[in-house]
Amino acid sequence: MKFIEKSINNVEKQYDNRKTKKRLILLLNRYYLGFLTMDKIEYLNKAYNCCAEYLNKNKSDFDILLAIFFFSINIEDKEKIEYFNNNISKYKKYLKNNDINRYSFYLFLQGLIRSKKSSIRGTNKYIKSLQGIDNNEAKIYIAFLKIITDTIERDILLNIENIENNSFWKNIILYNLFEKKSSFISFEKYTFKNYIKWSLYKSINIEKSIFRYENSIIFDFNDNMFNQKIYKEYSLDFILLKICETYLYNNIHTKISYLFFKEAINRQISLPGLNNSYIKACYKNNMEDIGLYPIKQFLREPNIDLEIISFIYYIILSNKKYNELVTEYKDKILKYSRYFLEKGYIGRYYYTIYKYMLDCTLDGNIEEKKIMDTLYPNNYLYEVYIEDNNAKIIIIKDYNIDNVKEYNIKNNTVVISSSSKDFYYYIFSEDKKEILNCEIKINKLVEGVNGKYFYRFCKAGYRDKFTLINTAKYYLKIDNLDNSKIELLENVLEIEDISVSLKMQILLTLGNISFHNKNYKTANDYYSKVLEKYINDRYVDNIIKSYIFCKEYDKSLEIIKKKSNILSYDTLFYVIKAISEENDYGKDIAIFAYKLLLNSMFDDIFLHIVLKNYKCGINEWIELRKNLENMGIIKKELDEHILKLTVYTHSINKYSEKIFIRLYSEDIDNKAIEYFLNYCMYEAFNGNYIFSDDILYIMEYIFNETKNSIIGYALGHIYLKGDYNLKDKYNVFEKIIENMEIEQLGFKIFENNKDKFKKFSYLYKNKPFIYKASPNKDIYLYYKNINQDKFLYVKMKYFKFGIYIVTLPIFYGEDIEYYFVENMENGNISTKRFFTTNTINTIFDIDDEYFKINNAFIYTYEGKYNDAHKVIEKLIEKDYSLKGKIL
Structure with a gap:
């Protein structure tokens, strides 16, 4: 019944879009059918409302007036019935004389009113009036009223059967007759079949009548649509049995009959001859x-x-x-x-x-x-069936042959020739106007064939192109590498239009056979003809070994560069070892030599090649050294390389320190020691690396032995940056501060930490000015007291590692403005101006002119004027010429 509801919804939408009388009548019919089959009174109310709405705009439409009267009677609303009966009865005489069809419907409605009141006499009165009218409508209304009053007569049934088959009211009457009445009725079988068709079309369930009148259902082998629909709707065994009997009796073996036979067998329906008819239908329809x-x-x-x-x-x-x-x-x-x-x-x-x-x-x-x-x-013929009737031409491209063939399609079928069932195809309409996208079915004329089958033909002397190709493909699948295959495979290579793919496979197989039999030169000749993209990974080891045997190093390298990830390490070792004996390939094989070393495949020549040619980061070199160390292999040249790379990349770490310490203990005169130690000093002045105590012990030892002041200054920087508790630390500080005073040098890190060195007045007297540039430059410091007009200048001293230094004494509270100038051939470069102030108010009671004056400044700023006067008077007494300067 869902179909009826869906149908009502669709017609409602159509009517809402365009409210015409024709669409309204169609909708009213659907509403009445919905009420009749599902007992839903709401459909009658909807029908009534639609009529009322239409009559508001079209008051003179007599058909819709009769319709609303009809629905009022079925709703059984007395007031509405009386209202519309009075209005319509005014036109009774007019209708009788001028419109016999509408008059017939009027009489039917009057009889319907009486039947609802169970007035048989009143209903019969109007039936009698209708019997005096000779038209189909009157016959329908008589039958309707008689069925309602349970008066079913043979002549009434004949009248119904004589009405045209697609009449809506005829089927409504039959529905009432078959579905609403419990008594058994005799009728023409074709009338019942047409009624079933109507119910199927409207999706009305009449299963009760199907069971009751099963012997009255007519099945025709030509009416496949009816057979399919009724079985699909009810899926009853007796229906399936009757359909199959019809096809069997008439010896019908179409695709439709095949489907019914198959269903009957699946449902285990017992019917003589069914199995054989099913098999025959399968044969006739290629199932x-x-x-x-x-x-x-x-x-x-x-x-x-x-x-x-x-x-x-x-x-x-x-x-x-x-x-x-x-x-x-x-x-x-x-x-x-x-x-x-x-x-x-x-x-x-x-x-x-x-x-x-x-x-x-x-x-x-x-x-x-x-x-x-x-x-x-x-052997190589295929029957191709194409479903599309527009298909007229098919073009075939064989996988194994580099050519195309064109065939004409007749009756949706064509027989084509191909070396195998795998082929490309394009289907065209007539004159190749359009490429068609359609399904095809391919049947091989000889089923179940395989490589062994074709090999038998070949061995028996049938050596055409396709047989040779299929025998060769059979050879390609088996692992036997004996020489007996060579002749046939070479014969296939001589076929002019053989596909590139198959040709490459054969060349590979011939190469493998030759390699297996140690004919390396022959194997190399075959392998060299194989295009790279067709090289199967499983054969790479053989191919590269054959190249090595024949000293084809360039070809070997091409494969290694692209396939090294699939080569076994043993093969890679063998190949790289062979190539490394030549001097021209170091750069090409360095990466692979490194890979072998990293995987415990050691050879001195590999390490030599890697150190000379391989470019990588410090971490990769360290990883390599660790792996070799795990193998018990320590190579001094690798340690030297790592230390040099550490310096070059400024990437000192604990592992490089470990290498340095080992190398220092074994070969103190090694140049890498000096090189690395020099970098440690650079890092001390310019970086923030925290050195290990072992490195500092070595630097302290060298400093104490050589008195090299730069190492001392570096140690001082390291001590002040880190938290070191070395026993010789303070002795080193004393020596390097003494050296600073001698060399008139100063460093920012000492200035910032001079509170730790209060006994060293030099650090308090001299403020360091630092400038960084490349060596061999003329760098000057320009400076002045902010209360002065003119800048003074002094040339700065180059220290090391791009550091220029000059120190100046600045009194407490003195504000100094300064900048740096770099003299060049084409002019000078000046920095921006900077400012600095001495804020250290430490009193030094020593016999030094600077500190005496500086003490006076401190006393003055602190308001200790008497102390300041005493200091000044002693200075003047000692050297009267200072009076003006001090003032």
Whole structure:
């Protein structure tokens, strides 16, 4: 009933979009049908409302007035019935004289009112009036009223049957008759069939009537649509049985009958001749997927239809699921095979049977050649079925052959020739105007063939192009690498239009056979012709080894660069070792030598090549050293390389420190020691690396032995940056501060930490000014007291590592403005101006002119004027010439 509801919804939408009288009448019919079949009073109310709405705008429309009267009667609303009856009855005389059809409907409505009141006499009165009118409408209304009053007469049924089949009211009457009445009715079978069709079209469930009148249902083998619809709707066994009986009786084996036969067998319907008819329908319609049970039943029964026998044998020979039947009926199959062969039967089914016969025939048997001669022309033929009727041309591209063939399609079918079932195809309409996208079905004329089958033909002397190709492909699949294959494979290579893909596979196989038999030069010749993209990874080891044997190092390198990830380490070691003996390939093989070293495949020449040619980061070198160390291999040249790279990349770390310490302990005169130690000093002045105590012990030792002040200054920087508790630390500080005073040097880190060195007045007296630039420059410091107008300047001293230094004494509270100037040939470069102030108010009671004056400044700023005067007076007494300067 869902279909009716959906149909009502669709018509409602159509009416809402455009409210015409024609659409309204269609909607009213749907509403009444919905009420009748589903007992939903809401549909009557909807119908009434639609009529009322329409009449508001079209008051004179008599048809809709009669319709609203009809729905009022069915709703059984007395007020509405009385209202519309009074209005319509005014036109009774006019209708009788001028519009007999509407008058008939008026009489029907009057009878309907009486029937609702159960007034049989009143209803019969209007039935009698309708009997005086000679038209189809009157007959329908009489039948309707008589059914309502349970007065069913034979002449009434005849009147219904004579009404045209598609009449809406006729089927409404039949619905009331069959579905609402419990008594059994006799009627014409075609009337009932048309009623069933109507119910199927409207999706009205009449299963009760189907069961009651099952013997009255007529099935016609030509009426496939009806057969399919009624079975689909009710899926009843007796319906399926009757349909199958119809097809069986009329010997019908169409695709539709096949579907019904198959369904009946699946539902285990018992019907004589059903199984054989099903098998025959399968044969007629090329349906090859047949269940095991029907085939067993067929084979157990005597059959004389040779075509169907050949079809069934073809089925069981083509699919492994029937193997038990092949074994059981082997003798019978071979008996028929010989008969078919003797009589010259040909076709797809027979060829497959002959193929089985060949499989059961020994090589050299007298029957072998006759079978082969029959099969041979058909080994590479395929029957192609195309569903699209517009398909007229098919173009085939064989996978194994580099050419295309064009075929004309007739009756949706074409037989094509191809070396295998795998081929590209394009389907065109007539004159190639359009490429069609359509499904195709491909049937091989000889099923079940394989490489062994083609090899047998080839061995027997059938050596055409396709047989050679398929035999070669058979060789390619088996792992046997004996020399007996070479001749045939080379014959295939001589085929002009062989595909590139197959050619490459054959060349690879020939190369492998030659390599296996230690014919390396021959293997190399084959391998060198294989295009890179066709090289199978499993053969790379063989190919590269053959190149090495033939000293084809450039080719070897090409493969290594692209396939090294799939080579075994043993093969890679062998190849790189061989190539490394030549001097020209160091840069090319360095990365692979490194990979081997990293994977514990050590050779001195590999390390030599890697150190000379391999470019990588410090971490990769350290990883390599760790791996070698795990193997118990320590190489001084690798340690030297790591230390030099550490310095070059400014990437000192604990591991490089470890290497330095080991190298220092073994070879103190090694140049890498000096190189690395120099970098440690650079890092001390310019970086923030925290050195290990072991490194500092070495630096302290060298400082104490050599008195090298730069090492001392570096140690001072390191001590002040880190938290070191070395026993010789303070002795070193004393020595380096003494050196600073001697060399008149100063460093920012000491200035910032001079509170730790209060006994060293030098650090308090001299403020360091630092500038960084490349060596051999003329750098000047320009400076002045902010209260002065003119800048003074002094040349700065180059220290080391791009550091220029000059120190100046600045009094407490003195503000100094300064900048740096770099003299160049084409001019000078000046920095921006900076400011600095001495804020250290430490009193030093020593005999030094600077500190005496500086103490006076401190006393003055602190308000200790008497102390300041005493200091100044002593200075003047000692050297009167200072008076003006001090003032």
